[in-house]
Amino acid sequence: MKFRSLPEPGFAWPRWPNYGEEEAAAVSRVIASNQLYAKEEVLSFETAYAQFSSSSYALGVGNATQGLHLALAALGVGLGDEVIVTPYSWISSASCILMQNAIPIFCDIEDKTFGIDPIKLEECISERTRAVILVHMSGYPSRVHEIKTILAGRNIDLIEDASHAHGALAAGQRIGTVGRIGVFSLHQRKALAVGDGGIILTQERELYEKIRRLRSFGDQELSYNYRMSEFAAAIGKVRLQNLDDDNAIRRRNHSHLTEELGDVNEIEVVQPAPSDTAVFYAVLLRVHGELNARSKRLARLQNSGLPLKQTWDPLHRHPHFNPVVYPARGIPWQMDNYDGPMRDKIYAAVSLPVVESLCPHGLWELPVHPPVGDAEIEFAVEQLRHVFK
Numbered sequence: 016m017k018f019r020s021l022p023e024p025g026f027a028w029p030r031w032p033n034y035g036e037e038e039a040a041a042v043s044r045v046i047a048s049n050q051l052y053a054k055e056e057v058l059s060f061e062t063a064y065a066q067f068s069s070s071s072y073a074l075g076v077g078n079a080t081q082g083l084h085l086a087l088a089a090l091g092v093g094l095g096d097e098v099i100v101t102p103y104s105w106i107s108s109a110s111c112i113l114m115q116n117a118i119p120i121f122c123d124i125e126d127k128t129f130g131i132d133p134i135k136l137e138e139c140i141s142e143r144t145r146a147v148i149l150v151h152m153s154g155y156p157s158r159v160h161e162i163k164t165i166l167a168g169r170n171i172d173l174i175e176d177a178s179h180a181h182g183a184l185a186a187g188q189r190i191g192t193v194g195r196i197g198v199f200s201l202h203q204r205k206a207l208a209v210g211d212g213g214i215i216l217t218q219e220r221e222l223y224e225k226i227r228r229l230r231s232f233g234d235q236e237l238s239y240n241y242r243m244s245e246f247a248a249a250i251g252k253v254r255l256q257n258l259d260d261d262n263a264i265r266r267r268n269h270s271h272l273t274e275e276l277g278d279v280n281e282i283e284v285v286q287p288a289p290s291d292t293a294v295f296y297a298v299l300l301r302v303h304g305e306l307n308a309r310s311k312r313l314a315r316l317q318n319s320g321l322p323l324k325q326t327w328d329p330l331h332r333h334p335h336f337n338p339v340v341y342p343a344r345g346i347p348w349q350m351d352n353y354d355g356p357m358r359d360k361i362y363a364a365v366s367l368p369v370v371e372s373l374c375p376h377g378l379w380e381l382p383v384h385p386p387v388g389d390a391e392i393e394f395a396v397e398q399l400r401h402v403f404k
């Protein structure tokens with residue numbers, strides 16, 4: 016195979032999302048209706064998403080960050096409560112805990128699915144633990160059933176941040192329906208992309224009603240305006256019809272990369288657990304080798320036109336949990352009535368060896384959304400093989 020040191024003229028990794036006439040028609044329909052804030056389009060998108068997910072209820076929101084905040088608010092998590100969360104995620108998975116003035120407890124990840132490690136989870140549970148937020152990163156299901164079993168009978172609620180995992184299955188069950196609440200992002204970069212948007216799933220009528228009240232000016236308790244727009248819902252309905260096909264293409268691209276890179280030292284194409292069906296919002300590559308060499312390789316690959324990026328820094332080191340400016344709402348783990356494990360600790364100093372060894376340099380993400388297909392995957396393989404030879 017001949018190595019192309021530079022992309023072919025005109026080569027560009029396909030853009031995502033690939034909107035077309037149907038999305039344009041959906042937006043025009045909303046404009047023509049003169050009903051722009053949440054009404055019929057949102058209702059019908061919610062019904063369609065609930066059906067797609069085999070979920071009893073679905074609620075559209077403005078984005079997943081709002082959805083995660085609503086989840087904790089609806090479950091009554093607040094001052095003095097601890098919420099166990101993965102340190103490998105986007106900030107929203109953990110900042111929502113501060114929005115309720117509760118205390119995040121970061122639990123290390125396991126090094127296969129890169130979700131919360133069920134064994135370490137046990138060690139993080141205290142009498143203050145009220146909820147666990149796990150994340151199915153890049154569309155690889157976490158060990159959600161195992162974690163649910165650990166929490167059973169303990170009065171600790173499970174929330175799935177399924178922002179990357181639309182259509183994924185854990186042991187045959189739709190992601191987002193295993194925990195009490197599942198939250199999906201519909202941000203432009205996500206596998207079901209509407210620009211900005213989010214969906215919350217729950218199987219419980221009372222919880223559904225509570226979330227609905229908190230979402231839009233419920234009058235008895237502090238509530239929000241976290242509604243989805245009609246535009247987002249109208250686009251969402253179109254995208255949902257393509258989701259299974261889009262996911263099939265992502266899976267095919269993942270298999271293709273797996274076949275072609277199996278013999279390359281220092282790169283591992285990350286595989287989901289055999290019982291699960293991942294959707295590969297991005298394919299994860301685990302990269303080994305010396306740190307400096309990894310950075311140089313990544314820069315060369317990016318220069319060649321591959322949209323590869325290393326993953327995020329671990330969240331326990333994020334400034335939100337290591338504030339340099341005293342926040343007006345206070346610091347929940349420094350309040351007088353809190354005597355839990357974070358009382359006199361500094362988040363950045365907590366030792367989480369697995370996530371610290373992997374994030375940000377040890378995991379690279381390659382988006383493989385359609386129309387990425389054989390030509391792009393072969394190009395990626397050529398570049399990776401060359402750089403890692």
Ligand SMILES: Cc1ncc(COP(=O)(O)O)c(C=O)c1O
Pocket residue numbers: 077078079080081104105107108150176178179199200201202212213
């Ligand atoms: C894992 C995860 N959770 C939550 C969010 C927040 O999503 P949104 O942008 O819809 O608020 C993101 C966004 O990137 C994410 O990646």
